[in-house]
Amino acid sequence: MKAHDLEADPGLFGPGSVTWQVHGDPMMWVAGVRAxxxxxxxxxxxxxVMQNSDFRRDAWGRLMRxxxxxxxxxxxxxxxxxxAGARVRKIHRLLGAVDPETGERYGIDEPxxxxxxxxxxxxxxxxVLRRSGYPLGDDAADRYLAEQRVSARLVGLRPDDVPGDRAAMDAYFEAAVPELAAGAEAREVDAFLRRPPIHPLLVPARELLWRRVARLAYDSLPPYAHALYGRAAPDPDSVSxxxxxxxxxxxxxxxxxxxxLPPKHILRAMARLGPGARPAPYKVGPPVAILDGPGEGSEHIDNGGDGGRWRSPG
Structure with a gap:
């Protein structure tokens, strides 16, 4: 590595983080649609979102942003x-939404x-990454969630208020489920993701590629989400x-x-920090000793991930 590379800014996470490795995986696109x-x-x-953005006509732009x-x-x-975080926080501070039933106006930057x-x-x-075979063990998964408190801070949250491991994340979702519903806005998002409007010449590509991605993302949702959307949950093993x-x-x-593909974030980071900054799955876990036998010296990996929530009844 060149001398000036050693002085380069590694960013908020750096090449030694779990975040640096997993965010370079192509299944992040399927995961983004699931989100x-x-x-x-x-x-x-x-x-x-629906009252403050052009989601209906610019959903692709929102996903790319x-x-x-x-x-x-x-x-x-x-x-x-x-x-980037300051820009997001500024936008959020300026925007609000109105509950059509009660007339309540609230800020979209509510914690x-x-x-x-x-x-x-x-x-x-x-x-999605764990369930699709990315080698991310339990300890590494917890480290990832702890690291993502940095991202939470950037959008305006207090890091201590954000789940920092799988147990805390499981507890958060368990408490949040009663507040969820598939209202008119949710069904509009669902309809768009299942069949987004595109140029007629691109319809075959939508049927061949996009619908498969959207269906896979949807099918990977937890059982309570399928129940709220009103469609039967698929067989979990088949989805896996x-x-x-x-x-x-x-x-x-x-x-x-x-x-x-633009905007080439990873290539720019490697140019800044050197080729050793290349994201790779093998960099996630701890080093394995040469004398370790098969399966030794590494974390337990459960491709189900997420504490098994996708297998639960809801």
Missing amino acids: LYLQALHPRAVRG TADFVGTTTYGTSEAAER ALLLWVHCAEVDSYLH RRLRRAGAVLRAIPDRLRWQ
């Missing part, structure tokens, strides 16, 4: 990440709403097999090819 499905089930949160924020805060410099959006997002990342197949196919695409 949208889950976030839409909080009536106050989704109302804030979210991906850009995650990429910047993960792989950008500390200054770039803090600037409870920000917390729901954050937890639904990072939980989806963790769930499909997630593993999708993960195998996407991970077979060379990293350098995937990372060429």
Whole structure:
């Protein structure tokens, strides 16, 4: 590594973090769609989105802006990440929503709403990656959630108020479920994700590719989400097999090819920090001693992930 690389800013997480490794995985796109499905089930949160954004005509743009924020805060410099967070906090402070039934006006930067959006997002990342075969053990999963308190701070939350391990995240969702509902806004998000409006020439691609991604993301939701959306929950083992197949196919695409897509956050980070900053799954767990036998010296890995919530009855 060059001398100037040693002085380069590693950002808020750095190449030694779990976040740095997992956010480079291609299954993050499936996880991002799952997060949208889950976030839409909080009536106050989704109302804030629908009343303050052009989601109906610019849902793709919203998804790309979210991906850009995650990429910047993960792989950008500390200054770039803090600037992105400040921009999000400023926008949130200026916006509000109105409950059509009560007339109540509330800010979309309410801590409870920000917390729901954050937890639904990072939980989806963790769930989809582990269930699709990414080698993320229990300890590494807890480290990831602890690291994501940094992301929570950037959007305006107090890190101590955010679940920092799997047990705390499980407890959070258990308490949040009674507040969830599939209202009109949630069903609009659902309808869009299942069949987004696109140019007629792209309809075949939507049927071939997007609907598979959206269905896989939806099917990976927890049982209570399927119940709220009003569709029968699929067989969990079948969904896990499909997630593993999708993960195998996407991970077979060379990293350098995937990372060429704009805005090239990972390639820019590697140019800044050197080739040793390349994200890779094998960097997540602790080093394995040469004399360890098969399965020794490594964390227990449960491809179900998420404390088994996807197997629970709801």
